[in-house]
Amino acid sequence: xxxxxxxxxxxxxxxxxxxxxxxxxxxxxxxxxxxxxxxxxxxxxxxxxxxxxxxxxxxxxxxxxxxxxxxxxxxxxxxxxxxxxxxxxxxxxxxxxxxxxxxxxxxxxxxxxxxxxxxxxxxxxxxxxxxxxxxxxxxxxxxxxxxxxxxxxxxxxxxxxxxxxxxxxxxxxxxxxxxxxxxxxxxxxxxxxxxxxxxxxxxxxxxxxxxxxxxxxxxxxxxxxxxxxxxxxxxxxxxxxxxxxxxxxxxxxxxxxxxxxxxxxxxxxxxxxxxxxxxxxxxxxxxxxxxxxxxxxxxxx
Amino acid sequence: xxxxxxxxxxxxxxxxxxxxxxxxxxxxxxxxxxxxxxxxxxxxxxxxxxxxxxxxxxxxxxxxxxxxxxxxxxxxxxxxxxxxxxxxxxxxxxxxxxxxxxxxxxxxxxxxxxxxxxxxxxxxxxxxxxxxxxxxxxxxxxxxxxxxxxxxxxxxxxxxxxxxxxxxxxxxxxxxxxxxxxxxxxxxxxxxxxxxxxxxxxxxxxxxxxxxxxxxxxxxxxxxxxxxxxxxxxxxxxxxxxxxxxxxxxxxxxxxxxxxxxxxxxxxxxxxxxxxxxxxxxxxxxxxxxxxxxxxxxxxxxxxxxxxxxxxxxx
Numbered sequence: 001x002x003x004x005x006x007x008x009x010x011x012x013x014x015x016x017x018x019x020x021x022x023x024x025x026x027x028x029x030x031x032x033x034x035x036x037x038x039x040x041x042x043x044x045x046x047x048x049x050x051x052x053x054x055x056x057x058x059x060x061x062x063x064x065x066x067x068x069x070x071x072x073x074x075x076x077x078x079x080x081x082x083x084x085x086x087x088x089x090x091x092x093x094x095x096x097x098x099x100x101x102x103x104x105x106x107x108x109x110x111x112x113x114x115x116x117x118x119x120x121x122x123x124x125x126x127x128x129x130x131x132x133x134x135x136x137x138x139x140x141x142x143x144x145x146x147x148x149x150x151x152x153x154x155x156x157x158x159x160x161x162x163x164x165x166x167x168x169x170x171x172x173x174x175x176x177x178x179x180x181x182x183x184x185x186x187x188x189x190x191x192x193x194x195x196x197x198x199x200x201x202x203x204x205x206x207x208x209x210x211x212x213x214x215x216x217x218x219x220x221x222x223x224x225x226x227x228x229x230x231x232x233x234x235x236x237x238x239x240x241x242x243x244x245x246x247x248x249x250x251x252x253x254x255x256x257x258x259x260x261x262x263x264x265x266x267x268x269x270x271x272x273x274x275x276x277x278x279x280x281x282x283x284x285x286x287x288x289x290x291x292x293x294x295x296x297x298x299x300x301x
Numbered sequence: 302x303x304x305x306x307x308x309x310x311x312x313x314x315x316x317x318x319x320x321x322x323x324x325x326x327x328x329x330x331x332x333x334x335x336x337x338x339x340x341x342x343x344x345x346x347x348x349x350x351x352x353x354x355x356x357x358x359x360x361x362x363x364x365x366x367x368x369x370x371x372x373x374x375x376x377x378x379x380x381x382x383x384x385x386x387x388x389x390x391x392x393x394x395x396x397x398x399x400x401x402x403x404x405x406x407x408x409x410x411x412x413x414x415x416x417x418x419x420x421x422x423x424x425x426x427x428x429x430x431x432x433x434x435x436x437x438x439x440x441x442x443x444x445x446x447x448x449x450x451x452x453x454x455x456x457x458x459x460x461x462x463x464x465x466x467x468x469x470x471x472x473x474x475x476x477x478x479x480x481x482x483x484x485x486x487x488x489x490x491x492x493x494x495x496x497x498x499x500x501x502x503x504x505x506x507x508x509x510x511x512x513x514x515x516x517x518x519x520x521x522x523x524x525x526x527x528x529x530x531x532x533x534x535x536x537x538x539x540x541x542x543x544x545x546x547x548x549x550x551x552x553x554x555x556x557x558x559x560x561x562x563x564x565x566x567x568x569x570x571x572x573x574x575x576x577x578x579x580x581x582x583x584x585x586x587x588x589x590x591x592x593x594x595x596x597x598x599x600x601x602x603x604x605x606x607x608x609x610x611x612x613x614x615x616x
Contacts, residue, residue, distance in 0.1 A: 015382055024411075035396075128388055129386075129454060130409045131358060135409035136378060140409070300358075
């Protein structure tokens with residue numbers, strides 16, 4: 001008989017929740033999110049984007065031809081500006097990669113993780129065992145939301161770090177010419193890059209919260225993922241229709257590319273603040289909706 | 302632990318689903334502490350809905366449920382750590398090992414001490430006979446192994462009450478025996494076990510008390526002995542002359558006669574009857590009797606007598 005056996009046979013003392021012990025669920029949630037092959041595959045795809053852009057730009061410019069006309073053309077708005085600068089300075093691959101992945105790849109990956117968060121557990125039946133453990137509905141929702149936000153951050157960092165590493169390998173690094181024309185030191189540029197990554201990660205909070213909310217509505221992880229990703233695409237399309245300009249400021253992707261404003265001197269804060277405010281609004285509205293729905297829901301799966 | 306009231310008590314517990322379907326209808330259930338309580342009923346009779354309401358997963362439409370003396374679902378946080386549950390089969394993370402599945406479920410319980418977690422998980426795995434397969438991914442588990450892992454999750458802590466919904470589902474006969482002896486062992490340690498099943502002999506073998514549900518209503522509850530006694534025994538005669546035997550038995554007031562090859566089964570009349578006289582009468586009429594006696598009433602007979610129907614899926 002092992003030491004373990006003795007553990008179970010101890011007289012049952014009344015157990016109470018301890019604040020520190022309740023954090024175990026958050027740790028477990030993070031572990032379960034980031035140890036899954038699916039998550040690693042998504043991060044792998046995201047890491048491939050800057051590498052492919054880097055290689056494409058390198059090949060395109062190796063014959064001494066013009067810069068910027070090729071380069072993948074994945075970005076919109078100010079994004080091409082980054083592409084044309086990559087050959088001069090590898091750090092611009094980081095910005096180009098974020099501009100290329102923010103409209104599609106990043107929100108889709110977030111849609112998969114957020115959409116599956118509650119619905120996937122419900123579909124597998126594991127939700128009922130977590131709730132009778134008892135995880136507590138509010139606590140479980142918070143743990144899920146935390147893990148989804150952590151994924152937003154990690155996914156953005158994966159793109160940024162691979163972008164920077166690929167850029168450093170393939171192209172020269174040095175002082176950075178900002179969009180406004182001013183030149184700043186490489187160190188200053190790195191700080192701004194970190195700021196850009198943070199803003200991009202925060203730009204994803206809106207779609208992440210919407211995804212978690214959708215996830216509380218169904219017992220099918222696939223349905224929730226598809227709906228969330230569909231919503232990303234719909235919002236992007238609506239954002240390009242000029243006749244609908246009245247609703248544009250309320251669409252979560254509308255201010256996404258405002259992160260480029262961090263690369264101006266002085267920094268142009270207007271759209272950045274509007275973006276973060278909008279993401280906060282989405283988080284508040286859909287977070288409350290998810291909470292209201294999840295805490296009152298009959299768990300029949 | 303002071304013995305305050307019943308382990309499970311419901312008053313007028315009712316659940317009407319949104320479609321208007323009445324799944325559970327005014328249930329008054331009392332599960333005494335320390336009992337092994339069999340919760341019996343055909344598939345679709347409302348057993349699982351009742352268990353889900355007891356565990357706070359479903360909000361009752363009306364009525365009240367108390368678990369270990371505390372109101373549910375209001376006191377869920379305080380009560381559920383003292384309750385282990387297997388609800389509608391096991392549910393596992395296929396991409397985690399058996400051990401990691403248990404670590405995950407244990408982490409969900411805010412009253413579980415992380416320092417003893419690995420030891421408690423190991424001992425729970427040991428207890429259900431899964432220690433050797435603990436490192437395998439759950440997707441490689443057979444149904445029986447999944448069922449055992451589900452049971453292990455219910456045994457991560459010392460529990461006052463175990464709610465086991467169809468615990469032997471998917472197990473082979475050897476596994477069923479092991480689970481039954483585990484249930485007896487746990488009951489011996491003072492844990493109240495609330496066991497739902499559609500297998501009558503399973504309830505008869507392990508339970509002290511039982512309740513019968515059909516179509517959302519509680520039909521009866523009591524000790525297993527009481528329930529079995531409420532249905533009278535059946536007469537069984539084995540003879541190579543069944544036709545003659547039926548005639549003679551009918552003359553003596555035996556009803557409901559059924560002939561199965563060389564066996565004649567029938568209900569004894571209400572008026573007390575000396576069985577020896579009945580046997581003598583058969584022999585006098587030239588019926589050759591090979592075997593004669595009453596079959597002990599089983600819970601199944603009691604069930605059929607109570608519901609007036611076979612043990613089929615409710616429509």
